[in-house]
Amino acid sequence: MLQKVFGKFTKWSVLKSLIFKDIEVLIIGSLGIVSVISFFVGGVVAIQTALNLSNPLIPRNLIGYATRQSVILEFAPTFMSIIMAGKVGSYITSSIGTMRVTEQIDALEVMGINTLNYLIFPKIIALLLYPFVITLSMFLGIFGGYVASVTGGLCSSAIFIEGLQIDFNPFHVQYAFIKTTLFSFFLATIPAFHGYYLKGGALQVGKASTTSFVWTSVVIILANFVITQLVLA
Amino acid sequence: MISVKKIYKNFDNTNILKGISASFEKGKTNLIIGQSGSGKTVLLKCLLGLYTPEKGKILFGKDSLTDMKEKERRMLRQEMGIVFQGSALFDSMNVEENIMFPMKMFTDKDDSEILDRVNEVIKRVDLTNSNDKMPSELSGGMQKRVAIARAIVMNPKFLFCDEPNSGLDPRTSILIDNLIHEITKEYNITTVINTHDMNSVMEIGENIIFLQNGEKEWEGSKRDIFKTDNKPFIDFVYSSEILKKARKALKTNS
Numbered sequence: 007m008l009q010k011v012f013g014k015f016t017k018w019s020v021l022k023s024l025i026f027k028d029i030e031v032l033i034i035g036s037l038g039i040v041s042v043i044s045f046f047v048g049g050v051v052a053i054q055t056a057l058n059l060s061n062p063l064i065p066r067n068l069i070g071y072a073t074r075q076s077v078i079l080e081f082a083p084t085f086m087s088i089i090m091a092g093k094v095g096s097y098i099t100s101s102i103g104t105m106r107v108t109e110q111i112d113a114l115e116v117m118g119i120n121t122l123n124y125l126i127f128p129k130i131i132a133l134l135l136y137p138f139v140i141t142l143s144m145f146l147g148i149f150g151g152y153v154a155s156v157t158g159g160l161c162s163s164a165i166f167i168e169g170l171q172i173d174f175n176p177f178h179v180q181y182a183f184i185k186t187t188l189f190s191f192f193l194a195t196i197p198a199f200h201g202y203y204l205k206g207g208a209l210q211v212g213k214a215s216t217t218s219f220v221w222t223s224v225v226i227i228l229a230n231f232v233i234t235q236l237v238l239a
Numbered sequence: 240m241i242s243v244k245k246i247y248k249n250f251d252n253t254n255i256l257k258g259i260s261a262s263f264e265k266g267k268t269n270l271i272i273g274q275s276g277s278g279k280t281v282l283l284k285c286l287l288g289l290y291t292p293e294k295g296k297i298l299f300g301k302d303s304l305t306d307m308k309e310k311e312r313r314m315l316r317q318e319m320g321i322v323f324q325g326s327a328l329f330d331s332m333n334v335e336e337n338i339m340f341p342m343k344m345f346t347d348k349d350d351s352e353i354l355d356r357v358n359e360v361i362k363r364v365d366l367t368n369s370n371d372k373m374p375s376e377l378s379g380g381m382q383k384r385v386a387i388a389r390a391i392v393m394n395p396k397f398l399f400c401d402e403p404n405s406g407l408d409p410r411t412s413i414l415i416d417n418l419i420h421e422i423t424k425e426y427n428i429t430t431v432i433n434t435h436d437m438n439s440v441m442e443i444g445e446n447i448i449f450l451q452n453g454e455k456e457w458e459g460s461k462r463d464i465f466k467t468d469n470k471p472f473i474d475f476v477y478s479s480e481i482l483k484k485a486r487k488a489l490k491t492n493s
Contacts, residue, residue: 014313017344027331109327116287116399117341118316 007199010122011130021128028132032094036139039093040086044077044143047085048150051076056160066161070169073151075178082143083182084230087189090136091222095197098129099218102201103211111202125202129194136190137183144182181237188233189226196222240265241286241397241429246295248281255281256292257453266427268420268443272435273450274475282450283401283433287321288312299397317345320390320428322400322419326382328374328389334361335370338388345393360388364418380411384418391422398423398430404439416442437476440464449475465489 015021055072102125105111114121148170155166200218204210241263248256256278263269263286271279284290286297288304297304299315307315328337335357342353361367364384374382383403390398400419404412420443423430432439440447444461449472457472464476465486477483 020344104330108325108330109323110329112289113321113323113327113329115289116316116319116321117344118313119344 007122007126007202008195010120011126011195013123014120016119016124016127021124024124024128025131028128029135031097032129032132033135033139036090036093037142039089040139040143041146043089044082044086044146045150045153047081048073048077048147049154051081051147052151052154052160052166053158056155056158065165065169067165067169067172069155069161070151070166071172072169073155074148074170074174077147077151078144078178078182081147082140083185083189084226086140086143087186087193087226088223090139090193091197091219091226094133094193095218095222096215098194098197099201099204099215100211102126102198103204103214106202106204107207107211122202126194126198129198130191133190133194134187136193137186140182140186144179181233184237185230185233188229192222192225192229196225240300241431242296242298243282243286244296244298246282246285246292246297248278248285248290248292250281255453256285258295259450259453259455260295261448261455261458262446263429263431264446265429266423267430267445268423269429269431269446269448270440270444271431271433271448271450272440272475273456274435277450278453279433279435279450280401281453283399283431286431287319287399288316317341317393318396320393320395320398322383322386322390322398322403324402324405326374326379326386328382328385330374332374333370334366334372334374334377334385337374337385338392341389341393356392357388360392363391363422364388379406380415383407383415387415387418387422391426394426396428398426398428400430400432400434402434402436403432404434404436409438412436412438413442419443440476451475 016024052069052073055069056066059066059068102111105125111121111125114124152163152166155161156163197218200214200221204214243259243261245258245260246256247254247258259278259282271282273279281290285292292305295305302311302315304312304315329340332340338360339353339357342348342356346353361370364387366381366384366388369377369381374385377385398419403415403419407415416439419430419432422428432443434440441461441464447459447461447464448455449457451471457467457469459467467473473486477486
């Protein structure tokens with residue numbers, strides 16, 4: 007499949023408009039949900055960390071530190087990708103799957119179009135912008151933690167910011183982006199595979215969306231383990 | 240002209256097409272008819288190159304589809320227009336965008352030239368003032384018209400229609416049949432229609448191929464239908480007892 011995705015290219019003017027359309031749907035369309043989830047999960051991480059700091063010898067700046075590490079290392083790149091597997095992945099599977107069952111893909115084939123390139127390549131390119139979504143997620147997650155800590159009286163603004171700055175390793179951000187870039191490829195290709203090779207009718211479109219979500223999540227989790235072993239261990 | 244020479248197609252060790260040979264003539268409406276499961280759609284998909292037969296040849300003029308390389312096949316496909324059973328319009332595009340899609344894809348014409356041609360075919364299929372409508376806003380008959388417009392916008396040499404009347408009322412079916420027939424004559428193209436609608440057969444059947452269990456059982460024109468004594472074909476055409484009696488009465492009277 008991948009060989010054909012990068013095989014005979016669709017006319018650039020058509021491909022360009024498809025890429026912009028996919029950026030709008032897959033990236034810009036996801037900003038709302040990503041923002042809301044990131045902000046509140048960041049807040050919850052901060053609150054739970056604070057609630058577990060019962061020992062007065064542990065400094066309160068750990069709240070900022072723990073929020074930063076959780077959000078940058080795992081929450082934004084990995085768990086946001088699993089949420090995106092549900093949102094973006096099921097959209098990709100169901101849109102391509104519907105095109106399959108309504109013979110739209112056959113119509114494209116008959117016109118002599120490389121359908122794998124036409125349908126999947128723009129999605130892979132559009133999702134190359136996915137690390138920007140994760141950047142936003144990191145920022146809002148930490149900001150959510152800050153708001154929850156300060157407004158909830160868990161620690162002062164200065165202490166939270168001090169915690170954010172303790173032992174900051176910029177490589178952790180790079181590690182998060184390496185993961186995210188790989189996950190963006192999974193987010194585009196695994197759901198597309200399930201949609202493209204779908205057989206049957208409307209019921210199978212629903213089933214394929216579920217299957218694609220499960221497989222994308224599993225692959226992301228496994229890849230996360232392997233990358234973490236390779237890069238951080 | 241398209242010629243099919245002794246083609247065989249199997250699925251899961253079941254023979255779907257069993258050595259079919261047929262000719263589809265230029266400037267005529269060629270109909271493939273038969274019961275559900277007789278192999279009509281498989282034969283049509285073989286002609287379109289979506290299925291590759293295990294044995295036999297499919298010739299477009301002198302060029303063998305079965306021996307073509309992928310690039311030659313793509314070039315040939317650009318000379319084909321197809322109307323799918325469910326119209327297969329692109330949901331995300333409006334009528335105008337659906338019709339201009341093949342031109343945008345395969346020609347270097349500027350937007351105004353493309354739009355002129357699109358409006359020309361829209362007028363030809365009687366869809367004026369529907370340019371901005373989305374497929375979901377159209378009736379079944381209108382969707383078929385858009386599909387026909389999209390199929391002919393590139394001036395194809397071959398037009399394939401898979402059950403063009405499915406889901407349409409009898410009156411709209413006849414209008415669609417007549418539109419396809421007129422277009423075949425106007426553009427002098429080879430049209431192959433896959434149908435089990437006997438109204439279509441009687442209306443526009445210039446060259447009819449009847450399939451049964453993956454074999455060609457009968458071939459002729461709509462005029463030959465009344466003369467034939469081929470039992471499986473008669474059983475298919477005159478499927479109800481009333482029609483059988485009517486035929487008998489007509490034969491006795493004549």
